[in-house]
Amino acid sequence: MNRMRPSVETATIETDAVAVERTLTGDREAYRILVERHSRNVYRLAYRMTGNQHDAEEVVQEAFLRAYQKLSQFAARANFGTWVYRIAANYAIDRMRQRKSEDSRRALPARETEDGAETDLMSTVPDAAPSPERLAQSGQLAAQMRQALRGLTPAERTAFVMRHWGGSGIDEIASALDSSASAAKNTVFRSVQKLRKALEPFVEQRGRARAMGTEQL
Amino acid sequence: MKHPKEEELIAYHDGETAGRNEIATHLADCPECEAELARIDALLAALHTIPVPEPGDDYGQRVWQQISPRLPQRRAHWWDFLFREPNSAPWFAPRRLAAAGAIVALVLAAFIAGRFTGPRDVTPPVATDAAKVRERILLMAVGEHLGRSEMVLMELANSGPLNAGQKEVNISSEQRRAEDLLEENRLYRETALEQGDTALAGVLDELERVLLDVAHSPQQMTPAQLENIRQRIDARGILFKVRVVGKELQQRGESGNTPAEPSGSGKSERNKV
Numbered sequence: 001m002n003r004m005r006p007s008v009e010t011a012t013i014e015t016d017a018v019a020v021e022r023t024l025t026g027d028r029e030a031y032r033i034l035v036e037r038h039s040r041n042v043y044r045l046a047y048r049m050t051g052n053q054h055d056a057e058e059v060v061q062e063a064f065l066r067a068y069q070k071l072s073q074f075a076a077r078a079n080f081g082t083w084v085y086r087i088a089a090n091y092a093i094d095r096m097r098q099r100k101s102e103d104s105r106r107a108l109p110a111r112e113t114e115d116g117a118e119t120d121l122m123s124t125v126p127d128a129a130p131s132p133e134r135l136a137q138s139g140q141l142a143a144q145m146r147q148a149l150r151g152l153t154p155a156e157r158t159a160f161v162m163r164h165w166g167g168s169g170i171d172e173i174a175s176a177l178d179s180s181a182s183a184a185k186n187t188v189f190r191s192v193q194k195l196r197k198a199l200e201p202f203v204e205q206r207g208r209a210r211a212m213g214t215e216q217l
Numbered sequence: 218m219k220h221p222k223e224e225e226l227i228a229y230h231d232g233e234t235a236g237r238n239e240i241a242t243h244l245a246d247c248p249e250c251e252a253e254l255a256r257i258d259a260l261l262a263a264l265h266t267i268p269v270p271e272p273g274d275d276y277g278q279r280v281w282q283q284i285s286p287r288l289p290q291r292r293a294h295w296w297d298f299l300f301r302e303p304n305s306a307p308w309f310a311p312r313r314l315a316a317a318g319a320i321v322a323l324v325l326a327a328f329i330a331g332r333f334t335g336p337r338d339v340t341p342p343v344a345t346d347a348a349k350v351r352e353r354i355l356l357m358a359v360g361e362h363l364g365r366s367e368m369v370l371m372e373l374a375n376s377g378p379l380n381a382g383q384k385e386v387n388i389s390s391e392q393r394r395a396e397d398l399l400e401e402n403r404l405y406r407e408t409a410l411e412q413g414d415t416a417l418a419g420v421l422d423e424l425e426r427v428l429l430d431v432a433h434s435p436q437q438m439t440p441a442q443l444e445n446i447r448q449r450i451d452a453r454g455i456l457f458k459v460r461v462v463g464k465e466l467q468q469r470g471e472s473g474n475t476p477a478e479p480s481g482s483g484k485s486e487r488n489k490v
Contacts, residue, residue, distance in 0.1 A: 035280055038277075
């Protein structure tokens with residue numbers, strides 16, 4: 001009888017390609033290895049995209065469920081991590097669109113567009129936004145950054161997160177967005193442009209405060 | 218060079234290579250563009266400071282616990298059994314490729330031989346023979362499956378701590394094999410039902426419950442837990458049933474005798490079990 005400890009050791013040496021092959025032959029244990037290996041990375045992406053823990057966890061679970069269902073269609077088996085990352089990005093886009101639509105129905109019914117186009121929440125920031133002085137404090141700057149990210153459309157946010165946090169290439173982003181490479185590149189640019197517009201005054205203010213030694217942490 | 222556009226500076230920040238040298242040369246001579254790039258750097262650096270809550274070291278395990286009950290059963294194909302063993306090398310391992318090649322060669326040889334030899338006006342006997350051969354192969358496959366199941370159950374029945382100080386016994390190897398057997402078992406049980414062999418389907422059903430028990434038990438078991446699972450195996454008398462049915466199927470497969478009815482000759486024997 002084999003009394004060696006099993007999958008923990010096996011998990012570290014088994015490549016993704018082997019685990020995918022074993023999963024395809026009905027070995028659920030092999031899929032467990034893939035889930036445990038990649039879920040933290042997918043979670044980081046999902047959190048940055050959705051902006052909250054609850055949605056991020058839902059995205060992670062759904063991404064691995066969908067990956068399992070579509071595994072037989074997955075050709076480049078060595079890149080399971082990239083593949084599941086893309087599935088998560090896709091699902092997160094759907095989730096964000098759904099959330100936006102729920103939020104706009106609940107809180108901002110008057111601002112809903114008739115043609116169902118995505119509403120840019122940056123334009124819905126209330127006039128009573130905190131003053132630049134208050135936002136100079138770094139905790140508030142973080143809050144402002146979150147708000148600015150929420151103001152991006154799901155596609156822009158996905159493009160930004162994948163490019164600047166995930167280090168994804170333009171082709172990968174294009175695949176997640178189901179668009180051409182030039183459209184994906186444009187979306188990345190637009191996202192940075194919007195974030196600059198929303199945040200640069202505060203980032204510069206913090207820079208100045210830091211230079212003068214008056215920054216409040 | 219004229220001033221690069223904002224888009225080009227962002228692409229430059231992202232490490233894009235197109236036009237990189239020209240932009241770098243321009244930046245060296247243009248304080249205005251250099252300041253613009255510094256602002257882009259500062260913004261993106263600031264965005265990197267947004268914290269992501271740490272999900273914990275056991276996050277992967279938690280995700281697995283949440284999704285595993287929702288995963289559909291992946292039905293293995295019959296040809297997987299030819300290529301797969303627990304903890305085995307991937308399908309593309311050389312010896313597996315060699316085995317696959319040999320099978321393909323055999324099939325081709327049989328096909329070619331069939332095209333050029335033998336009378337062509339004996340379709341009914343050939344069809345009958347083919348049906349018998351198929352059934353014999355199936356009987357032998359189920360017999361072998363029961364043999365492997367018996368081995369796993371035997372090992373569990375005889376397992377225990379290596380010494381008095383050992384508090385837990387690791388049964389993960391048996392569990393993995395039980396999980397593998399479960400997939401095969403389902404296929405055979407369904408086939409037996411389709412063919413009307415309810416007695417065989419009944420034994421396979423009982424075996425499936427025991428295999429499920431084993432597969433869903435903790436990997437590390439205390440002697441008491443192990444004893445509990447052993448008692449469940451004993452209570453169902455499954456080891457004995459598996460042994461008897463396995464032997465019977467093996468005999469039927471070797472002799473080529475098939476029951477007159479789907480649940481005929483073997484049924485009475487099995488019902489004694």
